[in-house]
Amino acid sequence: MKIKPIFLSLLIFGFFCNPKAMCAQDNPLTDDLGNVSDSFQDNFFEALKQKGIENYELALNALEKAEVAAGDNQANKAVVYFQKGKNLAFLKRFEDAEKNYNLVLEWSPNRLDVLEALYDMYYDTKNYKAAIPLVKKLILQDTDYKEDLANLYHRTKQYDKALILLDELDKEWGETTYRNALKTQIYRRTGNTEKAINKLEENITKNPKSEQEYLNLIYLYSDQGNVQKAFDIAKELLKQQPNSQLVHLALYKFYLDDGDFDKAITSMQVIFSSNLIESNSKNSVLKDFLIFTNNNPTLKIKVDGLITDVLEQDNSQVFLLLGDYYLSESNKEKALFYYKKGIDSDPDNYGLIKNTILLQIELEKYKDAILLSTDGLEIFPAQPLLYLVNGVANNELKNAEQAVEILEMGLDYLFDDPKMEYDFYQQLSIAYTLKENAKKANIYYKKATQLSITNQKTDH
Template sequence: MKKIVLYSFFFGMFFIPNVLLAQTEPEDVATVSDEFENHYYESLKQKGIENYDKAIEALEKCKNIQPENPIVFFELGKNYLSQKKYKDAYDNFEKVTKIDPKNRWAWVGMYDVCYDTRDFNQAIIIVQKLVEFKPDYREDLVSLYMNTQQFDKALDLINELNETVGKSEKRELYKADILRDAKYQGSEKANLIDKIKKNPKDEANYIALIYMYSQSNQEEKALEIAKQLEKEIPTSDWAQVSLFKFHINNNDGDKAVKSMNTVLASDKIDKKIKHRILNEFLIFSKNNPQYDKDLDKAIGYFDNDKEVKVAKEIAKFYQSKKDWNKAIKYYEMHLKNATDDMETILLLMQAYTENLQFDKLAKVSEEQLQLFPTQPQLYYYNGLANNQLKNYKKAKDVLESGIDFIIDDTILEINFNLQLGEASNGLGDMKKKDLYFSKANQLIEKQKRK
């Protein structure tokens, strides 16, 4: 807006119609010029201190002296706009364009009014004129088409701008919104096919087309484009994304592994896509255990992923399927890089328990107790393991040490008492056995009443 003020200032100083000068005596010219300039400068002063009524009053005096001076109407438009008197502002800016159609700033003023009043349809008409002065206004035109839901025009202009000035994040978001509606996808697919024909080495067009076909469940066409991409650009990592899916569907594990490893090693491909591919391979390898080593290698690509702990999630997957050996394997793998993940430690303890690996449970729970001596669950698992191994004295001691760490966990307290009862039974102390089992039963009844 600073440019506008500067422009107005000089325009106001020098705009005195030649016709008026030709028809007036020199003394009168000086008087008229001085009077006009005095009022004009007064209007600038009053506008500067936001006294818009006074500024308008001064400009009306200027208009009486020079009724066809566009700078007067322009300044009136700005003052009315500052007061949010939109109709008056628009009328004055429009008057300027009728006197001087090439006055870009007056068109900008009309655009400002339309934008502030959300009259986007009229704004489109104005901006189409502004584009003649400055092509950058086509960006505004895209937004206006979106606001007025003229998505076909918006899409055409977005594609044109992508071709001529390059892509922008804002336009790509607009385009993604438009293409969620299936009725616009046909023209965009045709557009992308045409671009691929014209420039078969531009990877981005293949990727966009593969994505569109995949989104509309046209997997065969997506695969066709992926193969075309691989042929034209053999080094393309993106081609392998669709080819992986094709190989999995064809139960071709070797080729699927090759495609997967290419994708997982790529810096170009989004992590979400990588996670999706790994999940698909996980399901595949569950039914094809000969690929377990390939799954382990694939997990290694995610070692530094702070958002998703891949080995842990795979362990949970196998635990949900009651495949305890694999659950244990992947929990242990995760804990190599996350030694203080208590949730995983306890999940591993439970997996050892379910898998009847009591030697391992006793050993690992004891090691963890050295690191986390206030975690009651670890005392419980160690006591349970020692009971199963008939180390009743050790079980009793560790359970008695850990029970005091329980806080507001009735289920855990029940389990502690049951294990203490088992230890007492193993030691032949029937009195304490009955005491602990009785406590457990009381807690169970209390839990039921909640």
């Protein structure tokens, strides 16, 4: 069985490079199938279809059949092996995927797309040593991979090789922020921080407007424990680039430690209003500041002023931090306000829902607690605590029927939590007492009492 050259070319180049694009073509393949068997064609295209809808096991079944149908045709088999490798990688069966990729490379050692797929897999699975010889092959076809090789040397702790290659790339292509950052990491890991500092200072002399070089230098001096030098560099960066936002991630901390609270607040206002700074960094800054205020009571009057800027972020994690802060200050109403804002921002956040309802119960806002726990149960129907607090709130409002119904429903979701089980029984006893059903109330009272004794023994 032979295959026409034009079909072979399309099959190898098309499927290796872009299977979906191949399927999208109108008819050129079917017009040029030559002696390819119907069985091979049908199973191969079935595999592509199943892979496209993420049915990788079914795709592999079809590919097994296509492999059999390919017979002795090594070109067709190579295409099958490549697709098998991809599907196996999606299923995280990496050893089997590697075997199939290598079967293709035995037939065509320099296939760029196969080498790239195998490299991606090695990198994703952190098999950096195996990736190195592969990337060396890729460099022969695409010199951009030299930067990948430097990174792999770094990851495999071959620091000398990494630095030599990075220097070569700087001479060939000019310096980049990425390569300078990689060098800095290597200098730090090899304990040669001074060399990293000297290099960064040299770069800053050449280009005083390079924000990233300043930031790397601030980090290195801070890492060394030379806080004053880091602070000086941060101020120099602000002088060179008054509109820099990232520098304030360092400055706010220096200002706080220096007791210059007004400037610290100004830096934090820049941080919270910045579109360049990620939410996680903003959360860390706020957390730092709130911790700092606990140890510096004079700063507490500054919190409300800062919060005006924080509120514009619409970030549930920020609202959770603020709620926790005001709760620690025993300002429960304010804590509740921020917890509720957090839920408005992120209604699926169970931690916020729980904190809010417990505070509502404590502040005797029972109707609000019922509404929020009811909404919460639509999202988290298997959370027993939501049934419990709903029952507590209904009991407090003398809604005995609703309390019994929700509490008995919640018992079905309890698992190995005797303390919460005790609370359920206690609330059910209260609910049946409200219903004037003394018999049922006594049954649950006895269950609660028995669990209380058991819990006390466990605690001791």
